[in-house]
Amino acid sequence: MNVSATIRERRSIRKYKTTPVAQKTIDSLVNQAAALYQADTEEAPQWRSICYDTPEGRHSLADSMIAKVKGSTLGKLLPGKMLDLIKKQVTETPAHLVFIAESGSTQRQRDENYAAVCGIMQNVQLLGWELGLGMLWYTDPMLNSDRFKAEIGLRIGERFAGILSIGYFEKVPRARKRTPAEQKWTALEGDVSGDAAPHRLSSQSGSAHKTASPRVSSQSVLTLLNDAVWAPNDGLREPWRFVYAGDGEAADRLRALDGDASAAFLLVVAKEEPDPHKREEDYAAVCCLVQNFQLLAASGPWPVRRSMPAWIYDAEQCKLFGVRPQERIVAVLALGGDRRPSPSASANQVSPAVNITHC
Structure with missing residues:
Protein backbone atom coordinates (compact mmCIF):
# COMPACT_ATOMS: atom_id res chain seq x y z
CA MET A 1 0.00 0.00 0.00
CA ASN A 2 1.25 3.47 -0.89
CA VAL A 3 0.37 4.80 2.55
CA SER A 4 0.78 8.54 1.92
CA ALA A 5 -1.19 8.54 -1.33
CA THR A 6 -3.95 6.31 0.02
CA ILE A 7 -4.42 8.40 3.17
CA ARG A 8 -4.74 11.56 1.08
CA GLU A 9 -6.94 10.05 -1.64
CA ARG A 10 -9.42 8.19 0.57
CA ARG A 11 -12.89 9.73 0.71
CA SER A 12 -16.13 8.96 2.50
CA ILE A 13 -18.45 7.27 -0.02
CA ARG A 14 -22.24 7.30 0.13
CA LYS A 15 -23.23 5.74 -3.19
CA TYR A 16 -22.20 2.22 -4.16
CA LYS A 17 -22.52 -0.21 -7.02
CA THR A 18 -24.86 -3.16 -6.52
CA THR A 19 -21.87 -5.52 -6.83
CA PRO A 20 -21.70 -7.73 -3.70
CA VAL A 21 -18.59 -7.60 -1.54
CA ALA A 22 -17.36 -11.14 -0.94
CA GLN A 23 -17.33 -12.36 2.66
CA LYS A 24 -13.73 -13.52 2.28
CA THR A 25 -12.76 -10.00 1.13
CA ILE A 26 -14.30 -8.45 4.24
CA ASP A 27 -12.69 -11.04 6.52
CA SER A 28 -9.31 -10.45 4.88
CA LEU A 29 -9.63 -6.67 5.25
CA VAL A 30 -10.44 -6.90 8.95
CA ASN A 31 -7.62 -9.39 9.54
CA GLN A 32 -5.07 -7.21 7.76
CA ALA A 33 -6.36 -4.09 9.50
CA ALA A 34 -6.02 -5.70 12.93
CA ALA A 35 -2.48 -6.90 12.13
CA LEU A 36 -1.46 -3.35 11.17
CA TYR A 37 -2.58 -1.90 14.49
CA GLN A 38 0.26 -1.61 16.99
CA ALA A 39 -0.51 -0.78 20.62
CA ASP A 40 2.07 -0.60 23.39
CA THR A 41 0.08 -2.66 25.88
CA GLU A 42 0.79 -5.95 27.63
CA GLU A 43 -2.61 -7.29 26.59
CA ALA A 44 -4.15 -7.08 23.13
CA PRO A 45 -7.01 -4.56 23.01
CA GLN A 46 -10.43 -6.23 23.12
CA TRP A 47 -12.92 -5.54 20.34
CA ARG A 48 -15.37 -7.30 18.04
CA SER A 49 -17.31 -6.66 14.86
CA ILE A 50 -20.54 -7.76 13.23
CA CYS A 51 -20.92 -7.89 9.46
CA TYR A 52 -24.36 -7.43 7.91
CA ASP A 53 -23.86 -8.68 4.39
CA THR A 54 -27.02 -10.69 3.67
CA PRO A 55 -30.40 -9.22 2.59
CA GLU A 56 -32.00 -10.47 5.80
CA GLY A 57 -29.21 -9.04 7.94
CA ARG A 58 -29.31 -5.64 6.25
CA HIS A 59 -33.10 -5.41 6.67
CA SER A 60 -32.81 -6.26 10.36
CA LEU A 61 -30.06 -3.67 10.81
CA ALA A 62 -32.06 -1.03 8.93
CA ASP A 63 -35.15 -1.57 11.09
CA SER A 64 -33.07 -1.20 14.26
CA MET A 65 -31.36 1.94 12.95
CA ILE A 66 -34.61 3.82 12.33
CA ALA A 67 -36.43 2.48 15.40
CA LYS A 68 -35.66 5.55 17.53
CA VAL A 69 -36.92 8.01 14.91
CA LYS A 70 -39.88 5.90 13.90
CA GLY A 71 -41.15 5.67 17.48
CA SER A 72 -40.62 9.35 18.31
CA THR A 73 -42.82 12.40 17.91
CA LEU A 74 -40.49 13.58 15.15
CA GLY A 75 -40.91 10.28 13.35
CA LYS A 76 -44.67 10.68 13.36
CA LEU A 77 -44.32 14.11 11.77
CA LEU A 78 -41.86 13.04 9.09
CA PRO A 79 -43.21 11.81 5.77
CA GLY A 80 -43.05 8.03 5.53
CA LYS A 81 -40.98 8.40 2.37
CA MET A 82 -38.03 9.82 4.36
CA LEU A 83 -37.81 6.78 6.60
CA ASP A 84 -38.24 4.58 3.55
CA LEU A 85 -35.27 6.31 1.90
CA ILE A 86 -33.08 5.70 4.95
CA LYS A 87 -34.09 2.04 5.02
CA LYS A 88 -33.51 1.71 1.27
CA GLN A 89 -30.02 3.18 1.58
CA VAL A 90 -29.10 0.69 4.31
CA THR A 91 -30.61 -2.37 2.65
CA GLU A 92 -29.13 -1.62 -0.78
CA THR A 93 -25.60 -1.01 0.49
CA PRO A 94 -23.70 -4.30 -0.06
CA ALA A 95 -22.34 -4.64 3.49
CA HIS A 96 -22.15 -2.97 6.89
CA LEU A 97 -19.47 -3.61 9.51
CA VAL A 98 -20.40 -2.72 13.09
CA PHE A 99 -17.42 -2.24 15.42
CA ILE A 100 -17.61 -2.52 19.21
CA ALA A 101 -14.94 -1.88 21.83
CA GLU A 102 -15.30 -4.32 24.68
CA SER A 103 -15.38 -3.20 28.29
CA GLY A 104 -12.35 -2.80 30.54
CA SER A 105 -11.77 -2.65 34.27
CA THR A 106 -10.34 0.91 34.13
CA GLN A 107 -10.95 4.03 32.06
CA ARG A 108 -7.50 3.64 30.60
CA GLN A 109 -8.21 0.08 29.46
CA ARG A 110 -11.59 1.11 28.05
CA ASP A 111 -9.90 3.91 26.10
CA GLU A 112 -7.21 1.54 24.82
CA ASN A 113 -9.91 -0.81 23.53
CA TYR A 114 -11.79 2.05 21.89
CA ALA A 115 -8.64 3.54 20.36
CA ALA A 116 -7.78 0.13 18.93
CA VAL A 117 -11.21 -0.21 17.31
CA CYS A 118 -10.91 3.25 15.76
CA GLY A 119 -7.41 2.54 14.46
CA ILE A 120 -8.53 -0.77 12.99
CA MET A 121 -11.55 0.87 11.33
CA GLN A 122 -9.23 3.42 9.71
CA ASN A 123 -6.99 0.60 8.49
CA VAL A 124 -10.02 -1.17 7.00
CA GLN A 125 -10.92 2.00 5.10
CA LEU A 126 -7.41 2.48 3.75
CA LEU A 127 -6.94 -1.16 2.72
CA GLY A 128 -10.39 -1.23 1.15
CA TRP A 129 -9.72 1.94 -0.84
CA GLU A 130 -6.92 0.19 -2.71
CA LEU A 131 -9.43 -2.49 -3.74
CA GLY A 132 -11.92 0.05 -5.05
CA LEU A 133 -14.06 -0.21 -1.93
CA GLY A 134 -15.52 2.96 -0.50
CA MET A 135 -16.83 3.32 3.03
CA LEU A 136 -18.82 5.65 5.24
CA TRP A 137 -18.17 5.78 9.00
CA TYR A 138 -21.62 6.22 10.56
CA THR A 139 -22.39 7.09 14.21
CA ASP A 140 -25.60 9.14 14.11
CA PRO A 141 -27.36 9.79 17.49
CA MET A 142 -30.36 8.12 15.87
CA LEU A 143 -28.64 4.83 16.69
CA ASN A 144 -28.92 5.41 20.43
CA SER A 145 -31.95 3.19 20.93
CA ASP A 146 -32.68 -0.02 22.83
CA ARG A 147 -33.64 -1.71 19.56
CA PHE A 148 -30.27 -0.96 17.95
CA LYS A 149 -28.30 -1.94 21.07
CA ALA A 150 -30.18 -5.24 21.19
CA GLU A 151 -29.56 -5.81 17.47
CA ILE A 152 -25.77 -5.55 17.86
CA GLY A 153 -25.75 -7.22 21.29
CA LEU A 154 -24.15 -4.23 23.03
CA ARG A 155 -23.27 -5.22 26.59
CA ILE A 156 -22.82 -3.07 29.69
CA GLY A 157 -19.51 -1.20 29.55
CA GLU A 158 -18.99 -1.73 25.82
CA ARG A 159 -18.64 1.21 23.42
CA PHE A 160 -20.17 1.32 19.98
CA ALA A 161 -17.49 2.78 17.69
CA GLY A 162 -19.46 3.03 14.47
CA ILE A 163 -20.72 1.34 11.35
CA LEU A 164 -18.62 1.12 8.21
CA SER A 165 -20.96 0.95 5.21
CA ILE A 166 -19.04 -0.80 2.42
CA GLY A 167 -19.36 -1.09 -1.34
CA TYR A 168 -17.58 -0.68 -4.65
CA PHE A 169 -17.81 2.87 -6.00
CA GLU A 170 -17.53 4.71 -9.29
CA LYS A 171 -17.20 8.41 -8.46
CA VAL A 172 -14.66 9.91 -6.06
CA PRO A 173 -15.92 13.04 -4.25
CA ARG A 174 -13.85 16.19 -4.50
CA ALA A 175 -11.27 16.67 -1.77
CA ARG A 176 -11.92 19.19 0.97
CA LYS A 177 -8.96 21.05 2.45
CA ARG A 178 -7.29 20.19 5.73
CA THR A 179 -5.69 22.73 8.04
CA PRO A 180 -1.88 22.42 7.88
CA GLY A 336 13.21 7.77 17.91
CA GLY A 337 14.93 5.51 20.41
CA ASP A 338 15.06 1.76 19.92
CA ARG A 339 12.92 0.22 17.21
CA ARG A 340 11.17 -2.55 19.11
CA PRO A 341 8.00 -4.51 18.39
CA SER A 342 4.84 -3.76 20.30
CA PRO A 343 4.07 -6.32 23.04
CA SER A 344 0.66 -6.83 21.52
CA ALA A 345 1.72 -7.03 17.86
CA SER A 346 1.33 -10.79 17.53
CA ALA A 347 -1.81 -10.85 19.67
CA ASN A 348 -3.49 -8.35 17.36
CA GLN A 349 -3.26 -10.69 14.38
CA VAL A 350 -6.63 -12.20 15.08
CA SER A 351 -8.79 -14.67 13.22
CA PRO A 352 -12.06 -13.39 11.73
CA ALA A 353 -13.76 -16.34 13.36
CA VAL A 354 -12.97 -14.74 16.71
CA ASN A 355 -13.77 -11.10 15.93
CA ILE A 356 -16.34 -11.09 13.12
CA THR A 357 -19.91 -12.36 13.25
CA HIS A 358 -21.73 -12.45 9.88
CA CYS A 359 -25.46 -11.75 9.71
Whole structure:
Protein backbone atom coordinates (compact mmCIF):
# COMPACT_ATOMS: atom_id res chain seq x y z
CA MET A 1 0.00 0.00 0.00
CA ASN A 2 1.25 3.47 -0.89
CA VAL A 3 0.37 4.80 2.55
CA SER A 4 0.78 8.54 1.92
CA ALA A 5 -1.19 8.54 -1.33
CA THR A 6 -3.95 6.31 0.02
CA ILE A 7 -4.42 8.40 3.17
CA ARG A 8 -4.74 11.56 1.08
CA GLU A 9 -6.94 10.05 -1.64
CA ARG A 10 -9.42 8.19 0.57
CA ARG A 11 -12.89 9.73 0.71
CA SER A 12 -16.13 8.96 2.50
CA ILE A 13 -18.45 7.27 -0.02
CA ARG A 14 -22.24 7.30 0.13
CA LYS A 15 -23.23 5.74 -3.19
CA TYR A 16 -22.20 2.22 -4.16
CA LYS A 17 -22.52 -0.21 -7.02
CA THR A 18 -24.86 -3.16 -6.52
CA THR A 19 -21.87 -5.52 -6.83
CA PRO A 20 -21.70 -7.73 -3.70
CA VAL A 21 -18.59 -7.60 -1.54
CA ALA A 22 -17.36 -11.14 -0.94
CA GLN A 23 -17.33 -12.36 2.66
CA LYS A 24 -13.73 -13.52 2.28
CA THR A 25 -12.76 -10.00 1.13
CA ILE A 26 -14.30 -8.45 4.24
CA ASP A 27 -12.69 -11.04 6.52
CA SER A 28 -9.31 -10.45 4.88
CA LEU A 29 -9.63 -6.67 5.25
CA VAL A 30 -10.44 -6.90 8.95
CA ASN A 31 -7.62 -9.39 9.54
CA GLN A 32 -5.07 -7.21 7.76
CA ALA A 33 -6.36 -4.09 9.50
CA ALA A 34 -6.02 -5.70 12.93
CA ALA A 35 -2.48 -6.90 12.13
CA LEU A 36 -1.46 -3.35 11.17
CA TYR A 37 -2.58 -1.90 14.49
CA GLN A 38 0.26 -1.61 16.99
CA ALA A 39 -0.51 -0.78 20.62
CA ASP A 40 2.07 -0.60 23.39
CA THR A 41 0.08 -2.66 25.88
CA GLU A 42 0.79 -5.95 27.63
CA GLU A 43 -2.61 -7.29 26.59
CA ALA A 44 -4.15 -7.08 23.13
CA PRO A 45 -7.01 -4.56 23.01
CA GLN A 46 -10.43 -6.23 23.12
CA TRP A 47 -12.92 -5.54 20.34
CA ARG A 48 -15.37 -7.30 18.04
CA SER A 49 -17.31 -6.66 14.86
CA ILE A 50 -20.54 -7.76 13.23
CA CYS A 51 -20.92 -7.89 9.46
CA TYR A 52 -24.36 -7.43 7.91
CA ASP A 53 -23.86 -8.68 4.39
CA THR A 54 -27.02 -10.69 3.67
CA PRO A 55 -30.40 -9.22 2.59
CA GLU A 56 -32.00 -10.47 5.80
CA GLY A 57 -29.21 -9.04 7.94
CA ARG A 58 -29.31 -5.64 6.25
CA HIS A 59 -33.10 -5.41 6.67
CA SER A 60 -32.81 -6.26 10.36
CA LEU A 61 -30.06 -3.67 10.81
CA ALA A 62 -32.06 -1.03 8.93
CA ASP A 63 -35.15 -1.57 11.09
CA SER A 64 -33.07 -1.20 14.26
CA MET A 65 -31.36 1.94 12.95
CA ILE A 66 -34.61 3.82 12.33
CA ALA A 67 -36.43 2.48 15.40
CA LYS A 68 -35.66 5.55 17.53
CA VAL A 69 -36.92 8.01 14.91
CA LYS A 70 -39.88 5.90 13.90
CA GLY A 71 -41.15 5.67 17.48
CA SER A 72 -40.62 9.35 18.31
CA THR A 73 -42.82 12.40 17.91
CA LEU A 74 -40.49 13.58 15.15
CA GLY A 75 -40.91 10.28 13.35
CA LYS A 76 -44.67 10.68 13.36
CA LEU A 77 -44.32 14.11 11.77
CA LEU A 78 -41.86 13.04 9.09
CA PRO A 79 -43.21 11.81 5.77
CA GLY A 80 -43.05 8.03 5.53
CA LYS A 81 -40.98 8.40 2.37
CA MET A 82 -38.03 9.82 4.36
CA LEU A 83 -37.81 6.78 6.60
CA ASP A 84 -38.24 4.58 3.55
CA LEU A 85 -35.27 6.31 1.90
CA ILE A 86 -33.08 5.70 4.95
CA LYS A 87 -34.09 2.04 5.02
CA LYS A 88 -33.51 1.71 1.27
CA GLN A 89 -30.02 3.18 1.58
CA VAL A 90 -29.10 0.69 4.31
CA THR A 91 -30.61 -2.37 2.65
CA GLU A 92 -29.13 -1.62 -0.78
CA THR A 93 -25.60 -1.01 0.49
CA PRO A 94 -23.70 -4.30 -0.06
CA ALA A 95 -22.34 -4.64 3.49
CA HIS A 96 -22.15 -2.97 6.89
CA LEU A 97 -19.47 -3.61 9.51
CA VAL A 98 -20.40 -2.72 13.09
CA PHE A 99 -17.42 -2.24 15.42
CA ILE A 100 -17.61 -2.52 19.21
CA ALA A 101 -14.94 -1.88 21.83
CA GLU A 102 -15.30 -4.32 24.68
CA SER A 103 -15.38 -3.20 28.29
CA GLY A 104 -12.35 -2.80 30.54
CA SER A 105 -11.77 -2.65 34.27
CA THR A 106 -10.34 0.91 34.13
CA GLN A 107 -10.95 4.03 32.06
CA ARG A 108 -7.50 3.64 30.60
CA GLN A 109 -8.21 0.08 29.46
CA ARG A 110 -11.59 1.11 28.05
CA ASP A 111 -9.90 3.91 26.10
CA GLU A 112 -7.21 1.54 24.82
CA ASN A 113 -9.91 -0.81 23.53
CA TYR A 114 -11.79 2.05 21.89
CA ALA A 115 -8.64 3.54 20.36
CA ALA A 116 -7.78 0.13 18.93
CA VAL A 117 -11.21 -0.21 17.31
CA CYS A 118 -10.91 3.25 15.76
CA GLY A 119 -7.41 2.54 14.46
CA ILE A 120 -8.53 -0.77 12.99
CA MET A 121 -11.55 0.87 11.33
CA GLN A 122 -9.23 3.42 9.71
CA ASN A 123 -6.99 0.60 8.49
CA VAL A 124 -10.02 -1.17 7.00
CA GLN A 125 -10.92 2.00 5.10
CA LEU A 126 -7.41 2.48 3.75
CA LEU A 127 -6.94 -1.16 2.72
CA GLY A 128 -10.39 -1.23 1.15
CA TRP A 129 -9.72 1.94 -0.84
CA GLU A 130 -6.92 0.19 -2.71
CA LEU A 131 -9.43 -2.49 -3.74
CA GLY A 132 -11.92 0.05 -5.05
CA LEU A 133 -14.06 -0.21 -1.93
CA GLY A 134 -15.52 2.96 -0.50
CA MET A 135 -16.83 3.32 3.03
CA LEU A 136 -18.82 5.65 5.24
CA TRP A 137 -18.17 5.78 9.00
CA TYR A 138 -21.62 6.22 10.56
CA THR A 139 -22.39 7.09 14.21
CA ASP A 140 -25.60 9.14 14.11
CA PRO A 141 -27.36 9.79 17.49
CA MET A 142 -30.36 8.12 15.87
CA LEU A 143 -28.64 4.83 16.69
CA ASN A 144 -28.92 5.41 20.43
CA SER A 145 -31.95 3.19 20.93
CA ASP A 146 -32.68 -0.02 22.83
CA ARG A 147 -33.64 -1.71 19.56
CA PHE A 148 -30.27 -0.96 17.95
CA LYS A 149 -28.30 -1.94 21.07
CA ALA A 150 -30.18 -5.24 21.19
CA GLU A 151 -29.56 -5.81 17.47
CA ILE A 152 -25.77 -5.55 17.86
CA GLY A 153 -25.75 -7.22 21.29
CA LEU A 154 -24.15 -4.23 23.03
CA ARG A 155 -23.27 -5.22 26.59
CA ILE A 156 -22.82 -3.07 29.69
CA GLY A 157 -19.51 -1.20 29.55
CA GLU A 158 -18.99 -1.73 25.82
CA ARG A 159 -18.64 1.21 23.42
CA PHE A 160 -20.17 1.32 19.98
CA ALA A 161 -17.49 2.78 17.69
CA GLY A 162 -19.46 3.03 14.47
CA ILE A 163 -20.72 1.34 11.35
CA LEU A 164 -18.62 1.12 8.21
CA SER A 165 -20.96 0.95 5.21
CA ILE A 166 -19.04 -0.80 2.42
CA GLY A 167 -19.36 -1.09 -1.34
CA TYR A 168 -17.58 -0.68 -4.65
CA PHE A 169 -17.81 2.87 -6.00
CA GLU A 170 -17.53 4.71 -9.29
CA LYS A 171 -17.20 8.41 -8.46
CA VAL A 172 -14.66 9.91 -6.06
CA PRO A 173 -15.92 13.04 -4.25
CA ARG A 174 -13.85 16.19 -4.50
CA ALA A 175 -11.27 16.67 -1.77
CA ARG A 176 -11.92 19.19 0.97
CA LYS A 177 -8.96 21.05 2.45
CA ARG A 178 -7.29 20.19 5.73
CA THR A 179 -5.69 22.73 8.04
CA PRO A 180 -1.88 22.42 7.88
CA ALA A 181 -0.42 20.79 10.97
CA GLU A 182 1.79 23.86 11.51
CA GLN A 183 -1.32 25.82 12.49
CA LYS A 184 -2.18 23.31 15.23
CA TRP A 185 1.38 22.87 16.47
CA THR A 186 2.88 23.92 19.80
CA ALA A 187 6.56 23.39 20.65
CA LEU A 188 7.42 23.09 24.33
CA GLU A 189 10.51 24.99 25.30
CA GLY A 190 12.53 25.06 28.48
CA ASP A 191 11.19 24.58 32.01
CA VAL A 192 7.79 22.91 32.43
CA SER A 193 7.79 22.83 36.22
CA GLY A 194 5.82 25.14 38.45
CA ASP A 195 3.02 27.61 37.76
CA ALA A 196 4.86 29.35 34.93
CA ALA A 197 4.92 26.21 32.76
CA PRO A 198 1.95 26.97 30.48
CA HIS A 199 3.49 30.35 29.60
CA ARG A 200 6.74 28.81 28.36
CA LEU A 201 5.18 27.59 25.14
CA SER A 202 5.92 28.77 21.63
CA SER A 203 3.31 28.20 18.92
CA GLN A 204 5.24 28.06 15.68
CA SER A 205 5.80 26.13 12.50
CA GLY A 206 8.64 24.27 14.20
CA SER A 207 10.91 24.48 11.15
CA ALA A 208 13.68 26.10 13.16
CA HIS A 209 13.10 24.21 16.38
CA LYS A 210 16.11 22.23 17.59
CA THR A 211 15.63 18.74 18.97
CA ALA A 212 17.64 16.55 21.32
CA SER A 213 18.67 14.30 18.45
CA PRO A 214 19.35 15.06 14.77
CA ARG A 215 17.51 11.83 13.93
CA VAL A 216 14.13 13.42 14.72
CA SER A 217 13.60 16.99 13.55
CA SER A 218 10.40 18.86 14.19
CA GLN A 219 10.07 19.49 10.46
CA SER A 220 10.17 15.76 9.68
CA VAL A 221 7.38 15.23 12.23
CA LEU A 222 5.32 17.99 10.64
CA THR A 223 5.82 16.44 7.21
CA LEU A 224 4.21 13.22 8.41
CA LEU A 225 1.46 15.09 10.25
CA ASN A 226 0.47 16.96 7.10
CA ASP A 227 -0.44 13.60 5.57
CA ALA A 228 -1.86 12.18 8.80
CA VAL A 229 -4.42 15.01 9.15
CA TRP A 230 -6.32 13.49 6.22
CA ALA A 231 -8.30 11.47 8.73
CA PRO A 232 -12.08 11.05 8.71
CA ASN A 233 -13.78 13.61 10.96
CA ASP A 234 -17.44 14.59 10.95
CA GLY A 235 -18.08 18.02 9.48
CA LEU A 236 -14.31 18.55 9.15
CA ARG A 237 -14.17 19.71 12.76
CA GLU A 238 -10.44 18.86 12.93
CA PRO A 239 -10.50 18.47 16.74
CA TRP A 240 -6.78 17.76 17.12
CA ARG A 241 -3.75 19.68 18.35
CA PHE A 242 -0.09 18.70 18.59
CA VAL A 243 2.34 19.39 21.44
CA TYR A 244 5.95 18.65 20.56
CA ALA A 245 8.88 18.22 22.98
CA GLY A 246 12.23 17.69 21.31
CA ASP A 247 14.66 18.88 23.95
CA GLY A 248 14.92 20.70 27.25
CA GLU A 249 13.13 19.93 30.48
CA ALA A 250 9.84 19.15 28.74
CA ALA A 251 11.36 16.21 26.89
CA ASP A 252 13.33 15.14 29.97
CA ARG A 253 10.18 15.11 32.06
CA LEU A 254 8.40 12.96 29.47
CA ARG A 255 11.33 10.56 29.38
CA ALA A 256 11.11 10.24 33.16
CA LEU A 257 7.32 9.82 33.17
CA ASP A 258 7.32 7.20 30.43
CA GLY A 259 10.64 5.52 31.26
CA ASP A 260 11.63 6.11 27.65
CA ALA A 261 14.88 7.44 26.20
CA SER A 262 13.38 8.56 22.91
CA ALA A 263 14.76 11.59 21.08
CA ALA A 264 11.46 13.50 21.03
CA PHE A 265 7.81 13.25 21.99
CA LEU A 266 4.54 14.25 20.36
CA LEU A 267 1.41 14.63 22.47
CA VAL A 268 -1.71 14.31 20.32
CA VAL A 269 -4.50 16.28 21.98
CA ALA A 270 -8.25 16.27 21.36
CA LYS A 271 -10.68 19.08 22.00
CA GLU A 272 -13.58 17.90 24.18
CA GLU A 273 -16.95 19.14 22.96
CA PRO A 274 -19.76 19.59 25.51
CA ASP A 275 -22.00 17.31 23.45
CA PRO A 276 -21.18 13.66 24.35
CA HIS A 277 -21.82 12.38 20.83
CA LYS A 278 -19.52 14.94 19.20
CA ARG A 279 -16.92 14.28 21.91
CA GLU A 280 -16.90 10.56 21.08
CA GLU A 281 -16.74 11.26 17.34
CA ASP A 282 -13.85 13.67 17.80
CA TYR A 283 -11.93 11.23 19.97
CA ALA A 284 -12.34 8.62 17.22
CA ALA A 285 -11.12 11.09 14.60
CA VAL A 286 -7.96 11.82 16.58
CA CYS A 287 -7.35 8.07 17.00
CA CYS A 288 -7.53 7.74 13.19
CA LEU A 289 -5.00 10.54 12.79
CA VAL A 290 -2.65 8.77 15.22
CA GLN A 291 -3.06 5.55 13.24
CA ASN A 292 -2.25 7.40 10.01
CA PHE A 293 0.90 8.84 11.62
CA GLN A 294 2.07 5.41 12.77
CA LEU A 295 1.51 3.90 9.32
CA LEU A 296 3.42 6.75 7.69
CA ALA A 297 6.31 6.45 10.14
CA ALA A 298 6.56 2.65 9.89
CA SER A 299 9.04 2.76 7.00
CA GLY A 300 10.76 5.93 8.15
CA PRO A 301 14.24 6.42 9.63
CA TRP A 302 13.01 6.66 13.23
CA PRO A 303 10.49 4.49 15.07
CA VAL A 304 7.30 5.61 16.79
CA ARG A 305 5.94 4.07 19.96
CA ARG A 306 2.35 4.91 20.84
CA SER A 307 1.18 4.75 24.45
CA MET A 308 -1.58 5.90 26.79
CA PRO A 309 0.33 6.17 30.08
CA ALA A 310 -1.52 6.55 33.39
CA TRP A 311 -0.33 10.16 33.86
CA ILE A 312 -2.46 11.46 30.96
CA TYR A 313 -5.50 10.93 33.21
CA ASP A 314 -4.03 13.36 35.76
CA ALA A 315 -5.18 16.90 34.89
CA GLU A 316 -2.34 18.52 36.84
CA GLN A 317 0.32 16.53 34.99
CA CYS A 318 -1.30 17.34 31.64
CA LYS A 319 -1.42 21.04 32.52
CA LEU A 320 2.37 21.05 32.82
CA PHE A 321 2.55 20.29 29.10
CA GLY A 322 0.16 23.06 28.11
CA VAL A 323 -2.97 20.92 27.81
CA ARG A 324 -5.88 23.32 28.12
CA PRO A 325 -9.23 22.98 29.87
CA GLN A 326 -11.71 20.99 27.74
CA GLU A 327 -8.81 19.11 26.12
CA ARG A 328 -7.39 15.66 26.71
CA ILE A 329 -4.34 13.73 25.56
CA VAL A 330 -5.32 10.88 23.26
CA ALA A 331 -1.84 9.44 22.73
CA VAL A 332 1.80 9.99 23.63
CA LEU A 333 4.06 9.26 20.66
CA ALA A 334 7.69 8.56 21.56
CA LEU A 335 9.83 9.34 18.51
CA GLY A 336 13.21 7.77 17.91
CA GLY A 337 14.93 5.51 20.41
CA ASP A 338 15.06 1.76 19.92
CA ARG A 339 12.92 0.22 17.21
CA ARG A 340 11.17 -2.55 19.11
CA PRO A 341 8.00 -4.51 18.39
CA SER A 342 4.84 -3.76 20.30
CA PRO A 343 4.07 -6.32 23.04
CA SER A 344 0.66 -6.83 21.52
CA ALA A 345 1.72 -7.03 17.86
CA SER A 346 1.33 -10.79 17.53
CA ALA A 347 -1.81 -10.85 19.67
CA ASN A 348 -3.49 -8.35 17.36
CA GLN A 349 -3.26 -10.69 14.38
CA VAL A 350 -6.63 -12.20 15.08
CA SER A 351 -8.79 -14.67 13.22
CA PRO A 352 -12.06 -13.39 11.73
CA ALA A 353 -13.76 -16.34 13.36
CA VAL A 354 -12.97 -14.74 16.71
CA ASN A 355 -13.77 -11.10 15.93
CA ILE A 356 -16.34 -11.09 13.12
CA THR A 357 -19.91 -12.36 13.25
CA HIS A 358 -21.73 -12.45 9.88
CA CYS A 359 -25.46 -11.75 9.71
